[in-house]
Amino acid sequence: MSINRIAIYHLETLLWIDRLGTFSAAAERLNTTQPAVSARMRELEQRLGSTLFRRDGRGMALTPAGRKLVRDCAPLLREMERALLGSGGFGEASGVVRIGAGEIAAASCLPPFIAALKAEMPGVGLEIEIDLTANLIQQLLTGRTDLAFAAGPVAHPSLRTSPIGSVALLWLASPAVAATFARGTEAALPVWSLASHSPIHGRMRDAIAASRIAAKSLNLCNNARMMIDIAKAGGGVGIFPEPMVQGEIAGGALVELAGLPPLAPVAFHVAMRVADTEPVLTRIFDQAATLHIGAVAPVDADQ
The missing domain is CATH 3.40.190.10 (Periplasmic binding protein-like II)
Known part of the structure; x- marks a missing residue:
């Protein structure tokens, strides 16, 4: 085992494959290519002397050794990130965070939130996509986005959510x-x-x-x-x-227009994946959860 030749990016890539389910999704999340991800995993297997993946139909699945490595390394990487951020602060954070939002959020609470976020984390690149809630949730679940400002109740066991108010x-x-x-x-x-x-x-x-x-x-x-x-x-x-x-x-x-049936307001939530425990994403989610998109009580709705 050549453990001294194993880099953090090998383990980070492995964890993203486990979270998102495919090499291609992990490559998109890490801003690299699928061949690069495949090469990293071949290197990791060679240097560990273990088989981490097996072919499962048209895709790849983790072996028991691969699952154990994910389970053991995930908390270690998380603590390492926290230690580094604790030393340099969020002002030293880097990487790319993808945020999805509907038009309503984009026209109300999102601009000042993004401005404040960039002031605190200037080294973090932001990619913002405007879409309908149904598409935003699908993109979040598949790892194409990291955080979503979505209308309506967002109920999914893989997602962590927080209400941020309503819009008339x-x-x-x-x-x-x-x-x-x-x-x-x-x-x-x-x-x-x-x-x-x-x-x-x-x-x-x-x-x-x-x-x-x-x-x-x-x-x-x-x-x-x-x-x-x-x-x-x-x-x-x-x-x-x-x-x-x-x-x-x-x-x-x-x-x-007068004389038409009154309409209940649209409730909004911010959502992220439960499996995403990186300090930067957690920090952004916690800040987003303090937003208040409107002054009326939320009800079930969607965009």
Whole structure:
């Protein structure tokens, strides 16, 4: 056994393969290539004199020796990271953290949070992706992102979550469309909702069913900002998150419609994988958990 030739990156790579399930996912997380990950694991096996992986169908699975090494080394690496951070502080932290967020979070609490995070951890590179909650959770579970700001309840045994408040939803239209609505000709008005795999879409269908608006006029879009621009141009009625339309309401480009069913607010959570115990990620999650995206009590919803 050539233990003096085993580097930290060999063990770090092994742990990421175990957490994410594949060599390719570990390579993406470590900002390297799959061949590089495979080479690291061949080196580790050669220097330990043990077989750590066996072929399992089209993929690779850990052997009992591999699982034991993961179990024994994970706490050691975690303590080493903590010791190094304790010496240099989070200002000396490095690496890349991938953050996923929906449009609502991106338009409200995310910008100041990111600015504060960069001030504390200037050496940590951030990669931010804006997407719908369903996609964000899938990316989080597969290791493509490290942290997600997601709408609605996030219930999964592999994820650690914390509520960060709620956002109000408003029925809005341009002044001209609102005037048409007030005259009682709303049945022909186009109505806009987020895409059908979003629970906000389901909530909107329920609200339409309880209103005077014809459900057949419902249109879908996967981008809230685009829907806001369509409504401003007189293209119909929509349900919009209040933080994203404050400017339009203040400037008179959009007005709230009266006489429509009230809408419960959208709850938000921050989430990370339970298996991710790196001090930097834990620190970022703990800071995100102190955010408050709105002032109303959270209820079950999604984006």
